[in-house]
Amino acid sequence: MPQQVIQILKQPTTGADSRIQDPDWQSKANCLGVDPDLFFPERGASTKEAKGVCKGCVVREDCLEYALANGEKFGIWGGMSERERRRIRRARAIAARRPSGVASA
Ligand code: SF4
Numbered sequence: 333m334p335q336q337v338i339q340i341l342k343q344p345t346t347g348a349d350s351r352i353q354d355p356d357w358q359s360k361a362n363c364l365g366v367d368p369d370l371f372f373p374e375r376g377a378s379t380k381e382a383k384g385v386c387k388g389c390v391v392r393e394d395c396l397e398y399a400l401a402n403g404e405k406f407g408i409w410g411g412m413s414e415r416e417r418r419r420i421r422r423a424r425a426i427a428a429r430r431p432s433g434v435a436s437a
Pocket residue numbers: 333361362363364371385386387389390391392393395396408409410411
């Protein structure tokens with residue numbers, strides 16, 4: 333989404349983005365030129381259209397990792413809503429606390 337991409341480009345890169353594979357991912361975003369409001373729907377509004385744009389995006393994983401690393405609380409990033417990203421953050425936090433060598437169920 334253009335507004336987010338502009339925001340990202342203004343921010344210094346942090347070490348927290350280590351899972352991002354392509355440092356130039358923003359330039360390949362499927363949402364370039366798409367109305368940014370689509371990715372920031374009102375509470376309770378559909379996210380289907382935004383997720384549809386993300387679905388075919390080649391940098392979806394990098395976008396999602398960026399949002400997770402930077403604690404993006406609003407909007408659709410990497411095809412996921414705030415709630416979906418919160419679940420991933422929680423699952424990763426739990427996995428990080430687990431002693432190494434212990435497999436998850
Ligand atoms: S995954 Fe979605 S929000 Fe992220 S860059 Fe691609 S189209 Fe834009």
